[in-house]
Amino acid sequence: MSNQRVTRIADAAIEILAERGMRGLTHRAVDEAAGLPAGSTSNHARTRAALLALTLARLTELEQAIFSDLSPEPGGLVETLAQMMHRALHRDRHVTIARYELALEATRRPELREIYDQAGRGFREPAVALFAAAGSSDPVRHGRQAVAYAEGIQFDAVVGAGSTPSLDDLRAAFTEFLRGVFSGNAP
Numbered sequence: 001m002s003n004q005r006v007t008r009i010a011d012a013a014i015e016i017l018a019e020r021g022m023r024g025l026t027h028r029a030v031d032e033a034a035g036l037p038a039g040s041t042s043n044h045a046r047t048r049a050a051l052l053a054l055t056l057a058r059l060t061e062l063e064q065a066i067f068s069d070l071s072p073e074p075g076g077l078v079e080t081l082a083q084m085m086h087r088a089l090h091r092d093r094h095v096t097i098a099r100y101e102l103a104l105e106a107t108r109r110p111e112l113r114e115i116y117d118q119a120g121r122g123f124r125e126p127a128v129a130l131f132a133a134a135g136s137s138d139p140v141r142h143g144r145q146a147v148a149y150a151e152g153i154q155f156d157a158v159v160g161a162g163s164t165p166s167l168d169d170l171r172a173a174f175t176e177f178l179r180g181v182f183s184g185n186a187p
Contacts, residue, residue: 008034009041014049017101018094027051031146052112058064062095063088064126077134082170085150089157089164096158113154123147131181138181143183149177 012034027041030051034040046052066084088096106116106153118173128143153173156162165173 003044005036005040006044006054007058009044010055013041013055014059014062014098015094017055017098019078022101022105025055049109049111052102052105052109053115054111055098056106056115056119058102059095059099059102060122063099064090064093064122074129077114077130078171078174080129080130080151081146081174082167085153085165085174088154093158096154100159134182136181145181146177164166 009030012030013025016029016033027045028038029064030041031038045054066087087099102112103116106112124144124147124169127147128139131142131146132139147160150184153165158163
């Protein structure tokens with residue numbers, strides 16, 4: 001996001017979604033959380049739909065940074081996936097929680113669904129590229145399966161009954177997953 005104030009508004013909205021849920025997300029609450037004068041959020045996002053779209057755009061930007069920060073070395077796919085997942089469950093847990101809030105809202109708002117689906121492609125495509133670079137026989141299928149597997153771990157750790165896995169737990173989980181994908185030879 002190019003405008004610092006807009007970024008500040010979106011970051012505050014993400015924090016609110018993570019802490020208070022969808023009901024807590026109001027223009028006034030965002031102004032307060034961002035430390036901005038009343039009406040600032042409304043100046044940049046007049047409607048709730050516009051605020052949700054702005055928040056989802058920033059959320060996508062933050063989550064894509066996870067991919068760009070991690071570049072796998074040959075044979076390092078397990079470590080790349082484990083580090084990415086660890087970051088999403090620990091340092092960026094609030095971003096993950098906010099994404100789940102927006103995902104549910106997108107099931108009821110077609111205009112948000114379109115943005116959410118487009119953002120999803122921005123995660124599946126890098127996953128496909130990672131698997132292609134690792135020598136997958138079917139990088140499209142394997143990349144999508146890896147995203148689904150990772151989503152399952154995240155959901156269980158964040159909103160399910162599971163515990164939050166350690167980095168070692170994640171390495172073991174992705175080693176086992178990739179063993180199946182690469183027929184016994186996890187990269």
